[in-house]
Amino acid sequence: MNVSYFVKRENLIVRIIGEIDHHSSEMIREKIEREYVRQNVKNIIFDFSDINFMDSSGIGVIMGRYKSVRERGGKLGVYSVNPQIDRVFQLSGLYKNKIINPYSSLEEAISNI
Amino acid sequence: MEYQNSMKISFMSKSQNEAFARVAVAAFVSQLDPTVEEISEIKTAVSEAVTNAVIHGYEDMEGEIFLSCTIKDNLVEITISDKGKGIEDVSRAREPLYTSKPELERSGMGFTVMEAFMDEVEVESVKGTGTTVIMRKRLTSI
Ligand SMILES: Nc1ncnc2c1ncn2[C@@H]1O[C@H](COP(=O)(O)OP(=O)(O)OP(=O)(O)O)[C@@H](O)[C@H]1O
Numbered sequence A: 001m002n003v004s005y006f007v008k009r010e011n012l013i014v015r016i017i018g019e020i021d022h023h024s025s026e027m028i029r030e031k032i033e034r035e036y037v038r039q040n041v042k043n044i045i046f047d048f049s050d051i052n053f054m055d056s057s058g059i060g061v062i063m064g065r066y067k068s069v070r071e072r073g074g075k076l077g078v079y080s081v082n083p084q085i086d087r088v089f090q091l092s093g094l095y096k097n098k099i100i101n102p103y104s105s106l107e108e109a110i111s112n113i
Numbered sequence B: 001m002e003y004q005n006s007m008k009i010s011f012m013s014k015s016q017n018e019a020f021a022r023v024a025v026a027a028f029v030s031q032l033d034p035t036v037e038e039i040s041e042i043k044t045a046v047s048e049a050v051t052n053a054v055i056h057g058y059e060d061m062e063g064e065i066f067l068s069c070t071i072k073d074n075l076v077e078i079t080i081s082d083k084g085k086g087i088e089d090v091s092r093a094r095e096p097l098y099t100s101k102p103e104l105e106r107s108g109m110g111f112t113v114m115e116a117f118m119d120e121v122e123v124e125s126v127k128g129t130g131t132t133v134i135m136r137k138r139l140t141s142i
């Protein structure tokens, strides 16, 4: 499990490599939160291209970050979600309720978020 | 003749074992040549049930989690149980978005995910005694 970041305009891009479950989610949550507080950005965009597993613990991580970005008037985006994980997103209503917006690439996410 | 096989494991209620449990079941079920999608659905459902035993059943204290998996032709049955605190109201617990631990950033979607990814999910629970989740899925293979 590895989390890395970079900032592009007012977005914090978070790339997670590995699996998101209850065990890994605690560290992922802490790392993202620490970086978001440190950086002067509004939005968080998740790069999901290297995540091959996610259960409902990942939904909790997303909903928690939604609370953080809202305080700064920011939004959440995600790109490169594999079909299985996409179903978990759909089921939990995260797209429908506009908690996080799905994009097909980083470029698309940055220009449309 | 019906093909049958089964396995049984038990492990400590540590969050490290969530990945162990889902990978063990995936390896056992792979003898049925499941699709990538089926394996991923089974792994996710197992992860949900084991995580619930760790977080809610034992509330992060030490305990033992029991997992068994039975194959009958193309039917997979997975049973996950704990001897933890149990669930007072099972139908409320199964409702989407219901969680007793919102302070831990839980989303209350675990049972909903299990139900969506498996054909059947049965929950038996007695307060103070423990919880058993039985999940069944018929694979399209064979
Ligand atoms: N093994 C268990 N022992 C005791 N209580 C349980 C057990 N499994 C589930 N529960 C109860 O059922 C509720 C709903 O479970 P569910 O998995 O749907 O959501 P969650 O675990 O709270 O959140 P999430 O799975 O989205 O992180 C839990 O909040 C808990 O109160």
Ligand SMILES: [Mg+2]
Pocket: A056, B048, B051, B052, B109, B110, B111
């Ligand atoms: Mg759960």
